[in-house]
Amino acid sequence: xxxxxxxxxxxxxxxxxxxxxxxxxxxxxxxxxxxxxxxxxxxxxxxxxxxxxxxxxxxxxxxxxxxxxxxxxxxxxxxxxxxxxxxxxxxxxxxxxxxxxxxxxxxxxxxxxxxxxxxxxxxxxxxxxxxxxxxxxxxxxxxxxxxxxxxxxxxxxxxxxxxxxxxxxxxxxxxxxxxxxxxxxxxxxxxxxxxxxxxxxxxxxxxxxxxxxxxxxxxxxxxxxxxxxxxxxxxxxxxxxxxxxxxxxxxxxxxxxxxxxxxxxxxxxxxxxxxxxxxxxxxxxxxxxxxxxxxxxxxxxxxxxxxxxxxxxxxxxxxxxxxxxxxxxxxxxxxxxxxxxxxxxxxxxxxxxxxxxxxxxxxxxxxxxxxxxxxxxxxxxxxxxxxxxxxxxxxxxxxxxxxxxxxxxxxxxxxxxxxxxxxxxxxxxxxxxxxxxxxxxxxxxxxxxxxxxxxxxxxxxxxxxxxxxxxxxxxxxxxxxxxxxxxxxxxxxxxxx
Amino acid sequence: xxxxxxxxxxxxxxxxxxxxxxxxxxxxxxxxxxxxxxxxxxxxxxxxxxxxxxxxxxxxxxxxxxxxxxxxxxxxxxxxxxxxxxxxxxxxxxxxxxxxxxxxxxxxxxxxxxxxxxxxxxxxxxxxxxxxxxxxxxxxxxxxxxxxxxxxxxxxxxxxxxxxxxxxxxxxxxxxxxxxxxxxxxxxxxxxxxxxxxxxxxxxxxxxxxxxxxxxxxxxxxxxxxxxxxxxxxxxxxxxxxxxxxxxxxxxxxxxxxxxxxxxxxxxxxxxxxxxxxxxxxxxxxxxxxxxxxxxxxxxxxxxxxxxxxxxxxxxxxxxxxxxxxxxxxxxxx
Ligand code: SF4
Ligand code: SF4
Numbered sequence: 037x038x039x040x041x042x043x044x045x046x047x048x049x050x051x052x053x054x055x056x057x058x059x060x061x062x063x064x065x066x067x068x069x070x071x072x073x074x075x076x077x078x079x080x081x082x083x084x085x086x087x088x089x090x091x092x093x094x095x096x097x098x099x100x101x102x103x104x105x106x107x108x109x110x111x112x113x114x115x116x117x118x119x120x121x122x123x124x125x126x127x128x129x130x131x132x133x134x135x136x137x138x139x140x141x142x143x144x145x146x147x148x149x150x151x152x153x154x155x156x157x158x159x160x161x162x163x164x165x166x167x168x169x170x171x172x173x174x175x176x177x178x179x180x181x182x183x184x185x186x187x188x189x190x191x192x193x194x195x196x197x198x199x200x201x202x203x204x205x206x207x208x209x210x211x212x213x214x215x216x217x218x219x220x221x222x223x224x225x226x227x228x229x230x231x232x233x234x235x236x237x238x239x240x241x242x243x244x245x246x247x248x249x250x251x252x253x254x255x256x257x258x259x260x261x262x263x264x265x266x267x268x269x270x271x272x273x274x275x276x277x278x279x280x281x282x283x284x285x286x287x288x289x290x291x292x293x294x295x296x297x298x299x300x301x302x303x304x305x306x307x308x309x310x311x312x313x314x315x316x317x318x319x320x321x322x323x324x325x326x327x328x329x330x331x332x333x334x335x336x337x338x339x340x341x342x343x344x345x346x347x348x349x350x351x352x353x354x355x356x357x358x359x360x361x362x363x364x365x366x367x368x369x370x371x372x373x374x375x376x377x378x379x380x381x382x383x384x385x386x387x388x389x390x391x392x393x394x395x396x397x398x399x400x401x402x403x404x405x406x407x408x409x410x411x412x413x414x415x416x417x418x419x420x421x422x423x424x425x426x427x428x429x430x431x432x433x434x435x436x437x438x439x440x441x442x443x444x445x446x447x448x449x450x451x452x453x454x455x456x457x458x459x460x461x462x463x464x465x466x467x468x469x470x471x472x473x474x475x476x477x478x479x480x481x482x483x484x485x486x487x488x489x490x491x492x493x494x495x496x497x498x499x500x501x502x503x504x505x506x507x508x509x510x511x512x513x514x515x516x517x518x519x520x521x522x523x524x525x526x527x528x529x530x531x532x533x
Numbered sequence: 534x535x536x537x538x539x540x541x542x543x544x545x546x547x548x549x550x551x552x553x554x555x556x557x558x559x560x561x562x563x564x565x566x567x568x569x570x571x572x573x574x575x576x577x578x579x580x581x582x583x584x585x586x587x588x589x590x591x592x593x594x595x596x597x598x599x600x601x602x603x604x605x606x607x608x609x610x611x612x613x614x615x616x617x618x619x620x621x622x623x624x625x626x627x628x629x630x631x632x633x634x635x636x637x638x639x640x641x642x643x644x645x646x647x648x649x650x651x652x653x654x655x656x657x658x659x660x661x662x663x664x665x666x667x668x669x670x671x672x673x674x675x676x677x678x679x680x681x682x683x684x685x686x687x688x689x690x691x692x693x694x695x696x697x698x699x700x701x702x703x704x705x706x707x708x709x710x711x712x713x714x715x716x717x718x719x720x721x722x723x724x725x726x727x728x729x730x731x732x733x734x735x736x737x738x739x740x741x742x743x744x745x746x747x748x749x750x751x752x753x754x755x756x757x758x759x760x761x762x763x764x765x766x767x768x769x770x771x772x773x774x775x776x777x778x779x780x781x782x783x784x785x786x787x788x789x790x791x792x793x794x795x796x797x798x799x800x801x802x803x804x805x806x807x808x809x810x811x812x813x814x815x816x817x818x819x820x821x822x823x824x825x826x827x828x829x830x831x832x833x834x835x836x837x838x839x840x841x842x843x844x845x846x847x848x849x850x851x852x853x854x855x856x857x858x859x860x861x862x863x864x865x866x867x
Contacts, residue, residue, distance in 0.1 A: 058673030067673035075681075076547055076604060077646030079654050081637040085846040088755050092793060093846075096634040099551020099702065117755065186560050197788035199558055200551045200702050201795075204788055207755050212788045306656045310663040311676035317656070324658070416758050416789075440655055446842045447753070453655040523674050 055494065057473050057517045059526060063480025068470040070462070070494065075313040082452040087116055087421065087443045090452075091205035094439065097456070100143075102201050103136035103192065104432035104457065105439070107278070110205035112439040115298075116426025117447075119208030119419040124412035128210045130278040131222060131404040132195050132202070133430065137277055137397035138229045139188040140433045141340075141390050144498045145236060146181045149387055152492050153244045157253065158485040173239055184232050187225050194218050209416040222405040229398035230354070237358060237391050244387075245365070255366070258475045259383045259493055261467060262287040262329045264319060264336035266460065267343035268297075268431045274351035275343045277397065277431040283346040284319065286331050289372030289379050293321070297429030300438050304455065307463075316463045317455060327467050335467070338435030338460035339497060340389035345379035350392070352399035358392045383468055386496045390433075421447030432457035434498050461497045468493035482517050482527045539595030541570035542586075543625070544615055546608035547635045547685065548601030552626040555702035556598075562709045569716040570596070583611070586618055594618045596715060598625040598698075602635045602854055603686040607679040616692040621721075623728065627701035627795050629688045631805070632854020634701070636685040639853045640845060643681045687854040696722075698729040701795035701851055704781050727797075730780030734799055735792050736764075739774060739783035743767060747818035751840025754791060765791050766816045771841055773848070776800070776812035793850050804856060806848035810834070813841075 054071040078097055085093060090109040095102035107129050114121050146169055155168040170178030189199055196202030204211040244250045269283045270276040284292045295303055306315035307324040318324045318334030325333045350356040363369035363377040372378035423445040429438045434457035442451045472493035476486045517527040566572060597619040603609050616622050627633040638646055651664045668677045688694055707729035741764045748769035759765055765772040765786055772791035776799055785792050798805035814834050841847050
């Protein structure tokens with residue numbers, strides 16, 4: 037059987053995320069797996085580097101979210117060098133970070149995950165892309181999407197030096213102060229971002245929630261999973277992408293634990309499976325019980341949906357209104373333990389949660405751009421290195437991101453651990469795929485529409501395999517359906533996300 | 534509908550996706566790409582499969598932009614396949630050109646990568662467990678993972694490359710200029726030419742003033758706050774702009790950060806790290822013994838290096854694939 041797989045010229049594939057689905061003789065799903073066949077190994081080759089270079093080296097983990105790695109690394113350096121970040125520099129970092137959240141969530145909603153809804157899950161696959169979205173919502177909206185990406189990227193380049201792999205982070209600070217002109221531009225960009233976020237939410241309400249079939253899909257059981265949720269919150273339990281403490285709630289909505297990022301090793305561990313180059317994080321105090329749901333299983337998710345589940349409120353007013361509307365729609369508002377919201381377990385709701393985050397990031401950007409001290413020239417300080425440990429964490433769009441460095445007295449790294457956004461969701465992604473496959477594929481019938489609905493289970497996590505494996509770009513996907521036993525290929529689809 | 538437009542492909546091997554984002558960041562100019570080319574293969578954005586490429590006659594693709602280094606056997610196969618199918622094959626970005634950041638793994642070798650990631654990293658719970666790879670029996674069947682190459686290769690180490698476009702990633706303006714040139718039908722430069730960069734150093738585009746003074750010693754970027762408007766290297770920061778191809782517009786020095794050399798070594802015949810090292814050695818004050826005797830030169834290099842705690846990561850940051858410095862053949866693998 038293996039022989040057959042290895043000689044088949046199309047089984048050794050492009051650098052893809054892979055879904056493998058096995059069917060029994062009756063054509064029912066026996067099992068399904070999500071595999072990532074790539075690894076670059078930053079944890080290994082960052083050892084021996086000068087610690088201060090980590091923001092500039094780890095941003096090459098992912099060209100889609102270099103800002104997340106750059107800034108998580110910068111925060112780890114603040115601690116490693118014992119140099120708390122200067123206030124204006126922290127504002128610059130967070131301003132960049134908010135602009136980044138806006139562009140990243142925009143890209144996902146309009147180009148990657150959203151087409152399934154906006155164009156429709158069963159639309160022909162040639163239509164399920166950004167061009168199909170533009171046809172459906174209009175050319176003006178298409179232009180607004182491009183303009184949103186462009187203006188935020190431009191701002192990031194001005195503040196961080198480069199459009200893709202920014203280079204401004206230093207221990208305890210930032211390389212350049214913000215000029216009053218740039219602050220003015222940032223204010224205008226934030227205003228446009230808020231409008232754009234509101235427009236996107238209206239589109240979602242109209243096209244997705246206004247359509248009974250999609251509504252059923254979002255509210256139905258096919259994509260539901262009862263796991264723990266993880267996210268970073270501020271002192272008032274509102275989500276914070278840049279800084280805070282990590283809160284985990286159980287499937288019923290009770291706070292399970294709340295910890296400082298520096299304590300992550302007490303709470304999270306990673307399981308290894310021989311068939312994937314990406315590890316499977318789980319809650320250490322519950323343990324790895326396999327790919328299963330429920331309060332007895334250590335599996336958790338860290339996604340936009342998880343961040344709303346762990347929060348008690350949003351930090352900004354417009355996002356707060358949407359937050360309430362969100363939990364109302366699922367009948368979850370205020371009826372969890374102690375008057376908290378009950379967690380929403382319908383994973384397709386992640387797309388909606390992502391848009392609420394888009395709005396919240398845009399509002400936060402406005403607060404930062406308006407801050408009178410944004411242009412304070414004190415952004416950079418001379419510091420010295422010392423032997424020690426530094427742990428920095430941010431909420432990446434795809435989940436809690438932790439950089440953990442130790443170095444010697446010359447500031448040379450002696451160990452590096454990276455627990456990356458998408459990796460948190462590696463087990464949930466596999467579980468969602470398996471559940472969708474089991475629910476959708478019967479008697480061996482697999483259509484493109486069915487496989488697309490299986491892929492939707494994957495795409496809602498906005499998985500970025502560059503991040504997860506520190507390997508390769510946003511994973512296009514290959515789905516293979518095989519007969520259990522001899523491994524014969526029954527069907528296969530492959531496409532970019 | 535069959536199109537007569539020349540076919541354009543973009544593929545990623547071991548890379549971060551930043552080269553694709555740089556292409557996407559040409560914004561409206563993407564329409565020009567679409568008008569001139571049949572953009573037919575790009576796993577990041579499009580749906581074409583490897584089998585579709587295999588089915589093409591050799592040379593059917595006019596231009597392939599290949600980014601990423603070669604880390605797995607699958608990466609190598611894709612480079613060979615796309616080379617065969619393409620008239621023009623461009624190593625796009627630092628990883629393809631010279632290994633880029635992923636090639637830093639050549640310092641320790643693949644065994645160290647697997648040990649670190651799956652056995653010894655702080656959060657992993659797998660002291661005696663399996664290291665992933667090969668084929669694994671699972672409920673329902675058998676799952677396969679591709680094998681790693683012993684060392685990370687730059688693309689030209691495996692296949693013939695017609696042109697190289699440096700940068701980590703190449704800047705969008707440069708991408709547009711190259712695409713416009715190709716689309717104009719004007720004659721292409723000689724094979725082997727670097728595209729999308731200038732023949733001069735980063736310094737040439739840098740707004741910082743060179744005052745002709747020498748630094749007392751090299752300093753790390755966190756050790757001091759640089760003076761605005763003055764050459765970073767002359768202030769002792771390890772900016773290797775003098776030894777690096779221009780083309781980016783001196784982006785990093787513009788925000789007061791040293792150039793780390795992502796556009797590649799200016800002198801293609803020199804060892805890139807040695808060239809970067811001597812560029813920095815030249816800005817350090819030789820002190821009393823400014824002589825050219827071997828001992829003086831050594832002393833100067835030592836003092837230049839004193840502010841560089843990690844010479845490998847500083848001088849060979851983006852090019853550890855194509856150099857001899859860190860060739861870990863299987864025999865020396867621990
Ligand atoms: S050495 Fe660096 S700072 Fe100095 S002129 Fe060259 S690029 Fe600019
Ligand atoms: S200044 Fe140097 S490191 Fe920065 S973008 Fe230009 S070539 Fe690359």
